[in-house]
Amino acid sequence: MTFKTLCVGLFFALFLTHMYTSIPDNIEERWKVMALNAVAKTCIFMATCLEKIGIMKFEEFIDMIFRLDYVQPLSDEYITVVDTAFANIPVRLYLPKKKAETPRRAVIYFHGGGFCLGSFKQRALDYLNRWTANKLEAVVVGVDYRLAPRHHFPAQFEDCSAVVRFFLQDSTLAKYGVDPTRICISGDSSGGALAAAVTQQVQNDPKIKHRIKIQALLYPILQTIDIYLPSHRENVHGLFITRDVGIRLLSLYFSKDEALMQAMRRNQHMPLESKHLFKLANWSTLLPEKYRKDHVYTEPILGRSTFSLPALMDHRASPLLANDSQLQNLPLTYVLTCQNDLVRDDGFIYVSRLRNIGVQVAHVHMQDGIHGALSFITLPFYLHLGVRIKDMYVNWLDNNL
Template sequence: MGYKTLCFGFSCVLFAYSVYSPVPENIEEPWKVIFMDAVIKMTSLVATLFENIGLMKYEEVFFTVAALQFTEPVSDENVTVVDTNFSDIPVRLYLPKRKSERQRPAIVFIHGGAFVLGSCKMSAYDDLNRLTANKLGAVIVGIDYRLAPQYQFPAALEDCVFVTKFFLQDKVLAKYGVDPARICITGDSSGGTLVAAVIQLLQNDPEFKDRIKAQALIYPGLQVLDTSLPSHREYEHGPIVSREMIIKLASLYVTEDKTLLQALLRNEHMPPGSRDLFKFVNWSDFLPEKYKKNYVYREPVLGKLNDAYPALVDNRMSPLIANDSQLQVLPLTYVVTCEHDLIRDDSLIYITRLRNVGVQVTHDHLEEGIHGALSFTGAPVFLHLGLRIRDKYISWLEENL
């Protein structure tokens, strides 16, 4: 009994330590954010402990928690929901029931989760896609792509590209009554990374060029070259997503070797000969003045990592390092950013670069926003912020798709 009491007390102390971590003053519903931030930090602590004692890998703890939110394909009076496969890749389809006098718009949805977690079947994504299908009368295709570390770069991207190309076949679009001129690809967080990469690849493929009308990126991560942007420094400890946690998870998309993880944390991971790529992510050039604050630009240190990881210099991993000629052919773009987000600056740089080459971009920035808010739109804890992001996204689709 004494041992159990000690463990319980120790857990309470750790939880209290996390609960009282400060959050920015202007955050809406601060106690909800503090609570969720504490739960995620506790999960990270437990995951680290379990990995250190050999009980379970760090990412497996997070995946187990995420799996609790998976839903069954339940249809309702408005939408038929079906789990199926496009070839051998699992997808979830949302098919509106009401009749339409014209062909329907369609959305290919790519979920977030740092390339190692989650599913389009998670409750928040299921609610989002169900609501979007109903309000727009749109066909939604959610992709359950392969996850790291079992399947590393570029497996997730290959799955997303395959599903998108499969769906774009004339016979498939006709089967679901989809208008081939009204298709959008959407994703949040790492799903947004994948969306940006998919669009770039399709635009370079003569068979699929200009087949996608729009892309919607919700607080995406867009580069791995520089892990010390102003937002990385300012929100190193969160809220919700910390720098160490996201790097621990996302690095598994490249390798399980902890050497890369440590190099990423020190911003010393880029190989010799990669300096020419930094011009595309140099925040001192592309970041709006408001977000530079008093930070001083420091170029990542080159050549400290002995092992070579080609993914680090691949624009399929970092869509932000695509050159201007690749960016200027991109379609209508919608981007959501949140002020208090570790990876905020990736999007702000991308928006600047896209606008500089003439791409039409709609940008919604939420001053009180935090990363992952879209995942908190239902029980047991929901944020009004998440509901606003969802509503802004759907409204943009209604106006532009």
């Protein structure tokens, strides 16, 4: 028996052990979701095993899997696609070929991946950005910011901010024929966190001439101070991403110190001086009653950690920690949340806070939604749910940008 045959056999055996998992009743295409979830959980299990025996780090193995799905820039009859750099940050540009009579709209998109994984090169995101450029006849910019754990916060934020600042320069807007009054910042998952944080910065910086017209946050991660929200409790063994994996990636965003990961698992990672921040993310008052009725709020235990990480209290890492004065200048905001999602409540709380201070918000909640659905909009990893989310997002952009 060859080594490859052994590996395939092991993967198949692990796949079968994860195949029959509990799937919510309202999930569409149940068997397909079950199979895709089994693949994801099998890869996670193998990554964990490889790390335990010292062959490679967990995130290195998952990144290797992600890279199998990367695609090169490929232009077609409608869109020119080119990889370049803005402010020394890699970007992929999608430029409509059709001649425009007036300046074009533009969308800057930040990919997800828990701040540790992913790229604009992923097949599904390349397709999403290409589709957006084609349907809106807009310039679309996909951004490859630096990733953890090689680069910790605030590297990711700084890269995304640098790209947006570069793009908002008059010379760049003129070069690509972009209307400075019709620009959107978008992102999914951790990319949603970066989109929210960068939009907060741009809208409040008097040195920046142009402002963002709209922002779109797709199942965003918006806080790291409380890792025991109702959605965290209900999705401990969630589809595609579990609470344990989510915490592992979030902790690597800030530090390689495993003590942080262990503290986050117990929800005991925040310092005493962070107490005043919890009112900004208090789900007992900001989450709709429907989603908190079966849970009792307990404030995280503070001051138990032995490390000092000011980044944990930084609103650039957790956009929910921005105060009301910082949020009041935000543009029209689209927030999409998914019911079966570890970070569902982050989006709900942000919607509540924005509406409370008068910011216009379009909130779409997918009762049959799952985190990362936009990863499943191309063959062979195709789900109707992902396509519905893609179409709703692009249609909203078309109507509001």
